[in-house]
Amino acid sequence: EEVDLILLTEVIVEELREQAEKKKIQISVFSDRDVKMMGNHTLLLRMMMNLVQNAISYGKEHGHIDILWKEQGDMIIGEVKDDGIGIAQEDIPKIWDRFYRVDKSRSRENGGTGLGLSMVHFIVAVHGGQIHVESKKGEGTSFIFQFPKM
Ligand code: ATP
Ligand code: MG
Numbered sequence: 192e193e194v195d196l197i198l199l200t201e202v203i204v205e206e207l208r209e210q211a212e213k214k215k216i217q218i219s220v221f222s223d224r225d226v227k228m229m230g231n232h233t234l235l236l237r238m239m240m241n242l243v244q245n246a247i248s249y250g251k252e253h254g255h256i257d258i259l260w261k262e263q264g265d266m267i268i269g270e271v272k273d274d275g276i277g278i279a280q281e282d283i284p285k286i287w288d289r290f291y292r293v294d295k296s297r298s299r300e301n302g303g304t305g306l307g308l309s310m311v312h313f314i315v316a317v318h319g320g321q322i323h324v325e326s327k328k329g330e331g332t333s334f335i336f337q338f339p340k341m
Contacts, residue, residue, distance in 0.1 A: 194235050196226045196260055196267065203239050204258075207247060215253045218243070222260035228267050229341035230318050238314040241307040242271040242334050248303065249332070250275035267338045274331040283324055287312045 197220070204218050211218055239258075246256045250273045259270040278286060278293060285291045290305040311334075315322045320338035 192229070192232055193227055194230045194232045196228065196235070196269070197222055199232070199236055200239060200258055200260070203236065203243055206240070207243055210244075211247050211256070214247065214250060216247055216250050216256060217254075218256045218258065220258045220260075222258075223262055226260040226262055226267060227340075228318075228338055230338070234314045234317065238311050239271070241311050245307060246271055246273035246275065246332070249273065262340070263337075265340050267340055268335070269337070270333060270335045272331065272333040277328040277330050277332055278324070278326040279328045283326060286324070 200220055200222075204220065207218070243256065243258065250256060254274045257270070257272045259268075259272070261268050282293045286293065286308050288305075289309040291308075292303065292305040312322065315336055315338070318338050320336055322334060322336035324332060324334050326332040
């Protein structure tokens, strides 16, 4: 099915607005006018939900989250960027593992299971895409992904 990624992003931002407001986090979306791809709407929604939810959970009070979408040739490029707690270099390869959480005692307050990113990784793969993370502890984290349009 054809998935309108801008519309999907608006739905997620609306859904997470209250949660973001609690931490006074501002979410902005930057994108080309029309970004659409062939894919599974439910899975792509879940993927973006997980990434933006993480950005809020591991974001700082009064922080910012930027969501970017653009088309480049036959590829779609997306990014979810926060200015939160960041991830230490040595932990970055492990975050995709099922049940892995960087700081279990602190993360427990957020009530997660550690399954979110393994699901994200799976959903990207199902769509023939790729994802990587850039992060600096204490400065923030950016998840950058790309998909073939179809
Ligand atoms: P859940 O299953 O509820 O998503 P979770 O958020 O702990 O639980 P993942 O989403 O898989 O699990 O993330 C794994 C770990 O990676 C997190 O516990 C956190 O330590 C780290 N992490 C993920 N996203 C970010 C981010 N944006 N900034 C900093 N750390 C992050
Ligand atoms: Mg998560």
